[in-house]
Amino acid sequence: MDSNLIAPVGVLGFGVEGQSTFDYLVHNGVKDIVVMDKNPVKLPEVPAGVNVKVCSGENYLDGLKDCVTVVRSAGVYPMSPALFKFQMNGGMMTSQIQLFLEQTKSRKVVGVTGTLGKGSTVSMISHILTKCGVNNEIGGNFGVPALDLLKDETADRVSILELSSFQLMTLPVSPDVAVVLRVSTEHLDWHQSVEEYRDAKANLVRWQKRTGTCVYLKDAEPTAKIASESPAKTKFAISLKDGPSAGDGDAVIDGATLAIDGERLYLEDCKVRGIYQLENMAAATLACKALGIKVADAFEALKSYETLPFRMEFKGEKRGIEFFNDSYATRPDATIAATASMKRPFALILGGSEKNADFTELSQILVNDRPNLKRIALIGATAERMLESLTQAGLKVPANIFPTLEEAFADSLAIGEGGTVIMSPACASFGLFKNYKVRGQVFDKLVADL
Known part of the structure; x- marks a missing residue:
């Protein structure tokens, strides 16, 4: 006790x-x-x-x-x-997280936080470890509550925790390996300020031992600032070849290629879609490197990794149209990342419940940086505000509001053969749906029924 x-x-x-x-x-x-x-x-x-x-x-x-x-x-x-x-x-x-970290017998604990990509990164780490024969379990914000992990714990196990700002806010102890993904702003209906939100995230690294490892994204300023608070001697930086750091990192993302320690992973050899997934793959590989896994083995494992449900999930091609289900995209920056991966002309389904997010940046990027975006269907409580934001940004393609996802989906099919339909709402789902999973299931059924 x-x-x-x-x-x-x-x-x-x-x-x-x-x-x-x-x-x-x-x-x-x-x-x-x-x-x-x-x-x-x-x-x-x-x-x-x-x-x-x-x-x-x-x-x-x-x-x-x-x-x-x-x-x-x-x-x-x-x-x-x-x-x-x-x-x-x-x-x-x-x-829960404090009690777990104080009592765990696991040989190592990996903690992952960030605004985007936590669930994917945690599951990638687990996938690599499993493929490499390392006993591991996932808990925290994803999987089972952390204290449930203590029940059948063994000393050879690696415990992987997905940690939200809510869980980190008062935490006075940090995990052995800390992974800080892209941090923007989120949950300002709960946190008092952006500063408080980011300060909570910093507890993931703040109490690390010198022997620990911190993995972070060098080109995302809030993330790099959080990582700077880690006392860990080993820090692995992820860098973008065309970012401010000009590829000066332990992992370098160059277009659709990830390079670490002279090894290369090509996105086209993997089952996941979405160029933003390379950041998650880089973070997962570096975390596993800190646990003694060879980079070549991690890359080989990642080729067989399949995306989590409703996260840029490819649902196949029907009538010559590709379908992607990104229902998990409940924030504007998630939709920005998802639409960056679109190769064909595409129709986008947007909108959901109101969390008072700012849609300015999303609107400007959709209008100015997504030339293959051909039509937008809007649903939910945010539809009118989103349409106004898109119009102000100078939207030239058809954009209409629909009372249901079914009607928005039917409108999106006008993209025609050779096009793509993606549901990446940039909003939570409440109001029309119980949660993002139910919204995703409805989209899946609409594709299946075609």
């Missing part, structure tokens, strides 16, 4: 992560637990001898007065006055 967890222990937030924390506490002999959640709480079966107090509804944080330690779930904002007061009065706050 972790000595830092002095009972009564509060579980703050009782979603998937909170339920995993509760299970961990019960299995580690904690007898007094306080569960706090704004939503109604449905407790699992509680063993005899374990006292559980539930605080839900508007005043759920009243439960803090009964706690000595609190395990915060990632979605709960840690800088609230109530939590500040709790800590000023001697209360201790920790998190």
Whole structure:
């Protein structure tokens, strides 16, 4: 049992992560637990001898007065006055990720953060390690909650964690290998500022040991700034041949080619589409290099890697039209990256729920830098605002608003033989769909039914 967890222990937030924390506490002999959640709480079966107090509804944080330690779930904002007061009065706050990093027996832990590409990079690292015969598990923001990884942990394992800014925000310990992907702005409906968001990300590297490794993107200024905070002696930089660093990095991306240590990987030899995936492949290879994997072996493994569902997923060709499902693109910069890979004339399906994102840069790039963009179909709450932004940027191609994805899809088929239809919405899906997965499944069915 972790000595830092002095009972009564509060579980703050009782979603998937909170339920995993509760299970961990019960299995580690904690007898007094306080569960706090704004939503109604449905407790699992509680063993005899374990006292559980539930605080839900508007005043759920009243439960803090009964706690000595609190395990915060990632979605709960840690800088609230109530939590500040709790800590000023001697209360201790920790998190799943902190508990995992303090107790893991894994021989190495890899942590991955960034605004884009976290899930893909984590799964690429796992794919390379598996192909090279290295025992590994994925957890954190992707896969299973981190504390679930402790259950059947072995000392030969590598644990790979996808970590969001929510999980990193108060973290006082960093993983052995830290990967910082492209960082822009995100979650400003939760974070107080861009600075706070990026500062949270920096906890991934801030507490690394000198013996650690930091992998980062040299040409993305916010990412390079975060990496500069790492005390790790080994730093692997990813550089773009035509970027500000002019290819001065440990991994160099030149067009559709990735070069590391004299080895080359050509995107055309891989199953994934999307030139932006080379950044993720570079990061995954360098992380595996830090774990002792040969670059040649990593590159060979990446050739057989298949993209995650709804991330620039190629759905085949019908009626002479190619289809790409990029439902996971819930931010403008994801759509910018996806459309950069389009070779044929293409129709783009855009729009979704409102997160107050700025569409100016996306609109300017679509209008000025995507000459093969031939038509746009807009859906969701953001459709009108996006159309206005595109019009201001000087859009010349047809762009119409549709009440449903089905109608937007039907309109996009006008691209005709030799063209491409891509759904890369640049927005979340709520309103029309429960989540990006459901939106992606609907698109898949529309393609299948053609």
